[in-house]
Amino acid sequence: MRIAYVVPGPMSKGPMGLAEMRRRETLLNSWAFPGTEVTVVDVPDGPASIESAYEEALCVPATINLIMKCERDGFDAAIIGCFGDPGLEAARELTTMPVVGPCESSLLLAAGLGHKFSILTIFDSMVAGQEFLAYKAGVRDKLASVRATGIPVLDLMKRPEQTKARLVETAALCVKQDRADAFLFGCMTMSFLDLAEEISAAVGAPAVNAGKAALKHAETLVSMGLSHSKTAFPMPMKMQAGQPFEALRVA
C-alpha cells in the first residue's frame, strides 16, 4: 500500500529543510509493515511550525488541497504530519481514502496500554487544546495529564541531550505524580527524535511515538478495508448538490 505523510507546513523551505523531510521518510519506511511505501510531501506555504491556534488555522486550506491531490494520485491513505491533527475533519469530508492524524492515532493506541496516559507537549499554552483533542478522540477519561517541556519545536533537535533529559524528567512526573501508565510525544518533531524506547526504559512506562502510531493506524485501516464514516464526515452539501470543489470559495 502507498501512504502519503503530508507535512502541513512548508518544511522543505524552512530551517529543517528537505533533508529532514527525507530523514523522516526513511524512518517511516523503516517502521512500516512489509509492502507499505510511505512518501513525505509538504505544502507550498504556511506556518514554519505550529504552536498556536492561529498557526494551526493557517495551514489548513493548503493541507486539504494537498491531501485531495494525494488521493487523486492513487495513495491509499494519508497522515497529517502535525500532532494537532489540523484539518483532520475537513480532510475526511473531502476524501474517501483513510486520513489519520497522529494525535487521534496515538491517543487511541495509548488508551490500550494502561488505565491512564499523559501527553508531553511543547508549551503550557497548548495544554487545553490537547485536552480538547483527547475529548474529541473520545478518551478524555483516560488522560492523566498534559505536561509541557517548554522547548520550542524548532529547538528540539538542536541540543538532543538536553531535549532527551527534559523528556525523561517530564514523563517521570506524569507517571509519578499524575498516575499515568504510559505517555506519548505530543509533537511530531519530538516523535521523530526516535527516542521512544530509550525514554521508555528510563521512565519505566511505555512511550508512544505519534508518527509510528499514525502509520500503524493508516496501515490497519487500509489492511481492514476501512475508512472514516461518511455519516460523520460527509462531503460539503454544495458538492453533494453538484457544485465543484472550487465553487466553495468565493473571491
Place this chain on the structure above:
Amino acid sequence: MRIAYVVPGPMSKGPMGLAEMRRRETLLNSWAFPGTEVTVVDVPDGPASIESAYEEALCVPATINLIMKCERDGFDAAIIGCFGDPGLEAARELTTMPVVGPCESSLLLAAGLGHKFSILTIFDSMVAGQEFLAYKAGVRDKLASVRATGIPVLDLMKRPEQTKARLVETAALCVKQDRADAFLFGCMTMSFLDLAEEISAAVGAPAVNAGKAALKHAETLVSMGLSHSKTAFPMPMKMQAGQPFEALRVA
C-alpha cells in the same frame, strides 16, 4: 463603544450581497444599548456560506487578518459573524480587545434560561460539531439536543413562511421530546430573520437570537472592562519572542 461585526465570508460579493450586510448592521444597531455603534464588515474572499468543517477552515486566515485590522482601527470589540465561531481562539491569541462568537455567547446565555436548552441547526451533519462547541463552551451538560431543519443557509430567506414553520416545528420537538426549556438559532442567517419572539410565542419557550446574544456579550465585556484571558489565549510564542506577525507564515 464601537463594535465590529466581522462576516467571515465575502458576503458583499455573494448572493446575499451588500444589501443584506447593511440590513444586518441596521438590526444590530437597533438591538444595541444606547451608546453602542456596530459596523458590519466582511472578508475579501472565502466561502459563500459555512456548512462544513472545510468551509469553516477556509475562512479563518482572512478573518483573523480583518479582526486584527479592526483592533488597529480602534474598535472596542469584535463579533465573529458565523455561528460556528470560526477562528475564535486564533483571533483571541492575536488581540487584546474582546472577541466573541455567537455560538459561545448564545450557549452561555441559554444556559441561564432553564435546566436544558437545544440548538436549531442547518444539517444533520452539523450536529456533532455543535455538540463539540457546547463542550468547549463548558455547557455540554445543559444541551438537550441539536436538531436540524434541513434548509440550506442560502435558502433560509427565500421562503420565509416555510422557514418559520419548520423552525417552530423543530423547536417544538426540542421542547416536547428532548425536554429543552429554551432553544437558540444555530446559524446567523436564521438569527437575522429576527423571528425569535414570534417563534418563542408559538413554541412556549424562550428563543435566543445568536446575533443579539453575541452583541450583548460584547457590550457586557466592554462595559465591565473585561476581555478573554491571555493565559488561555496567549500571543503565538514566536511573536512573544519578537518576530512580527507576518513572519508566522513561510512561503
Place this chain on the structure above:
Amino acid sequence: MRIAYVVPGPMSKGPMGLAEMRRRETLLNSWAFPGTEVTVVDVPDGPASIESAYEEALCVPATINLIMKCERDGFDAAIIGCFGDPGLEAARELTTMPVVGPCESSLLLAAGLGHKFSILTIFDSMVAGQEFLAYKAGVRDKLASVRATGIPVLDLMKRPEQTKARLVETAALCVKQDRADAFLFGCMTMSFLDLAEEISAAVGAPAVNAGKAALKHAETLVSMGLSHSKTAFPMPMKMQAGQPFEALRVA
C-alpha cells in the same frame, strides 16, 4: 429599565446598615448601561450574613415575598443580592420578569473568558456548595477550583489592605496551581469592594465582579425581551389550579 437588587438579609438593620446599602446602590447605578436605574432593597428579617446552608434557607421565604412585590411594583428584573443565589428557582416560579443570581450570572460570564476559572469564597465549608452551584449552572466542567480566603463576610471591609492581599494571593494560587484562566468573587461583599481591576492586574488574569455580572445579565435579558423559561420554573401547581399564593402556606 428598572432593576431591583434584593438583599436577602436585613442589611439595613445589621452592622453594615443603610449606608452600605446606599453605597452599593450608587455603585450599581454607576456600572449600569445608560437608561438603567437600579434600586437596592432588603428584607425585613433574616440572617445577618449567609455563610451556611442554614442561613441560606433562613432567608428564602421573605426574599421571595419581596421579589414578588418588586414585580408588582413594576420593576423589569430582579437580582438576588447574595452569591449563593438563595431562592433563585423559587423566585422564578413566582415571577415572569427575569430574576438573576450573581453566582449563575458570574459563572456563565467567567466561562467565556478562558478554558477554566476559579471561585474565591469565604470558608472551606462553602466549597462543596459552590461546586454544586457550578453544576446547576451547567459549567461544572470549567470550574478549576473553589478556594477560600478564610475571612468572614462581616470582616471583609474592616481591614481592606489585608483583604486585598489575601484575595490576590488566593487568586494567584487558582491561576498557578489550578490552571484557572479567570476567577470570580464568590461573595457580594467581596464584589462590592470594587477591586476587580486592581486584583486582576496583580494576578494577570481577568477577575469577575459578581455584582456587575448579575447587573449585566439582568440588563441583557430585559434588553433582549427574554426571561427564564416557564417550563423550567412553572408556577406552583396549586396556583395554576386557581388557589392564591397565600394558600400555599398552612398555619
Place this chain on the structure above:
Amino acid sequence: MRIAYVVPGPMSKGPMGLAEMRRRETLLNSWAFPGTEVTVVDVPDGPASIESAYEEALCVPATINLIMKCERDGFDAAIIGCFGDPGLEAARELTTMPVVGPCESSLLLAAGLGHKFSILTIFDSMVAGQEFLAYKAGVRDKLASVRATGIPVLDLMKRPEQTKARLVETAALCVKQDRADAFLFGCMTMSFLDLAEEISAAVGAPAVNAGKAALKHAETLVSMGLSHSKTAFPMPMKMQAGQPFEALRVA
C-alpha cells in the same frame, strides 16, 4: 433506638390530618428492626404539600427548629419526611445525630439493585429537581429516568386503584423504555401507600419504598455509630465563634 420522623409541613392541620400521621407512625414501627421506636411529628406551619421549589423553601426554617428539638429530646436520629429532602444540609449543620432524607436514602439503596434505576415523581416540573438530587447523592450516572404520574400529592390516596394502575404503567415504561432495573417512589405519600411489593410484582423489577429506605438508613447509621461528617456539614461559623443559634436571625 428512637427515631423521629419529621413531617416538614403541618400535616396534622391539613387535609390528611392527625389520622394519617398516626397511620404512618404505625407503618414505620411495623417496618423497623426490633428495638427501634419511631415517632412521627410535624411542624406547626408551612406548606400543605411540597410540589415546587417555593413550597420546599417555605418549610425549611420550621423543620430545622423541630429537628434540633428532637435531638435535644434524646432521639438517636431523624428522618425528614419529604422526598425532596428539604433542609437536609442545614439540618446536618445543626445536629450531630444522623439526619437522613428519603430521597438520598432511597437513591443509594436503589443504586445497589441493578445497573440503572428510575424515580416515579408527581409532576413533570419536578423532573429536573430530582435529577439534581441524584447528582447531589452522587448516583446521577445510575439514574435511568424520572417519570411523572401527573397525580397531585393530595389526590394520591383518594382513588387508590387509579393511583396503583398509573404507578404500574409509569414504572413499566421506566423498565422497558429507559432500561431501569429498579424504581423508587419519589414522594412520601406514594411510598406510604405501601404498595411496593404489589407494584414490583406487576412490573417485574424491585420497587423501593422511600420511607422504608430512610428508616433502614437511619437504623443502619445508628447501629454502626456513624453520622454525617462535620467536615461536610459544619456548624455555622458564627456559632463556632460562640454566638447562640438564635443570633443567626436578625429582625
Place this chain on the structure above:
Amino acid sequence: MRIAYVVPGPMSKGPMGLAEMRRRETLLNSWAFPGTEVTVVDVPDGPASIESAYEEALCVPATINLIMKCERDGFDAAIIGCFGDPGLEAARELTTMPVVGPCESSLLLAAGLGHKFSILTIFDSMVAGQEFLAYKAGVRDKLASVRATGIPVLDLMKRPEQTKARLVETAALCVKQDRADAFLFGCMTMSFLDLAEEISAAVGAPAVNAGKAALKHAETLVSMGLSHSKTAFPMPMKMQAGQPFEALRVA
C-alpha cells in the same frame, strides 16, 4: 434472618486459619440487629489472599458454587467476604436471595456521609481497580481518592500498632489533601481489625467498616423484601432454556 458470610478463599487452610474465621463470625453477630444470625463459611480452594486481578479471578468459580449452596441451605442473604466483590454479578445471576459485596455496600453508605469520600486500600496497584468499582457502584463522582497503605493483607494483623498508625496517617491525607469527608476500609482484614471508631476519632471524619456496611446492607434488603433485579442479573440463557447449571461447563 440467616446470613452467610462467604470467604472467597480457603481461609481455614491458610495462615489466618479457622480461629480467624470464628473471630469474624463472632464480630459479625455482635454487629447484627436482633434476630440476625451470621455464619462464616469459606471455599475449599483458591487464593491465600486477593491482591491482584489474577487472584480475584481465581476465586470466583468456587465462590459461586458455595453461594448457590447457601441459598439451597436456606440462608436469606449472602455477603461475599472480599472487598473486591469478586463474582458479585455472577452470583446474582444464579441466586434470587440478596447477595451483597462489601465494596458496593460501603461505597453506597459512605456516599451518604458527606460530599466526597476516600478508600484506604492495600497497594498502589489496586487503586485503578477500586476506581472502577466506584464507577460500577454508580458513585464515582463522590470518590475523592483511593490511597494505599502499602501493608500486605497477610501482614495487617501482625503489627497492629503500626497498622493503626499507618491507617490514621493515610486517612488524614485523604481528608486534608483530597477533601474527603469520610473514608472506608478497602479490605476485609482491615475492616475486621474493628478500629473504625478509634481511627475515625483520630482523623476527625467518619470511618466505614466495610464488613459492617455489608452486613447492614444485607439486613436492610432482607428486611425490606428486596433483592437485586433479575433484569440486571438474569439467570444464564442456557439455564433459562432448560439446561442444568452443570451443563454450563464443558470439559
Place this chain on the structure above:
Amino acid sequence: MRIAYVVPGPMSKGPMGLAEMRRRETLLNSWAFPGTEVTVVDVPDGPASIESAYEEALCVPATINLIMKCERDGFDAAIIGCFGDPGLEAARELTTMPVVGPCESSLLLAAGLGHKFSILTIFDSMVAGQEFLAYKAGVRDKLASVRATGIPVLDLMKRPEQTKARLVETAALCVKQDRADAFLFGCMTMSFLDLAEEISAAVGAPAVNAGKAALKHAETLVSMGLSHSKTAFPMPMKMQAGQPFEALRVA
C-alpha cells in the same frame, strides 16, 4: 511475528469443534500482515459459550494458564478469543508480551471512524456489561448504543441468511436512531462470519470485525515494540516477593 489466538472455552470439544477452530485460524492468517503467523489454541475445559457473567468468570483461570504457556512457548503476543475480554487484566499481570482483547481493540479502532459508534451484541442482558467495557477502554463517551440481535452465540452460524438480515437491521437502527457513525460486532462468532464488508455496504457505515481489529492491534504493538504498562498491570505482589505462580493458589 507469532501470535496466539486463545479461545477461552473448550471449542474443540464443543458443537463448533476443531473444524471451526481451524477455519478461524485460516481466516486470521489471511487477514494478517506479511510475516505474521497466527495459531489458534483453546483451553481444556470451561464454558461452551460465554453469554453471562458466570460463564465469563468460569473461563478465566484456565485461560490465564494457557496464555502463560504461550508466552513460554515463544509467541510474541496473544489475543483472548472472546469479545468480553475475559481475564484481560489478569493475563497482563502475568505476561510481558502484549495481550489484547477484541473488545478493547475494536472499541479503540471504532472510536477513530466517526463521532459515535455502536456495538451489536447477543442478548439484552449483555448491554450493561458492554457499556462497562467501553468505560474501561476509556471510550464510553463515544458509544452511541449497544443493541442485541437476540440470536444465541451457538445459533449464529446455523441460519446465516437470517443472521445477516438481523445484523443489517440492528446496525441500521444504531445508525438511524442512535446516531452511530460506525458499528462493531460484539461477539467473536459474529465477527468470524466475515460479513463486515457486506453488512457495512448494506447499512452505509463502517463495520468493525472484532477479530481483525484484535489481530491488527497485536501486530501494531509487536511492530512498535510496545506492550501493556507494568504500572497498570503489575505481577502479583506475592510473586514480586519471590513466591512461584503456583503458590498463589491454596487447596
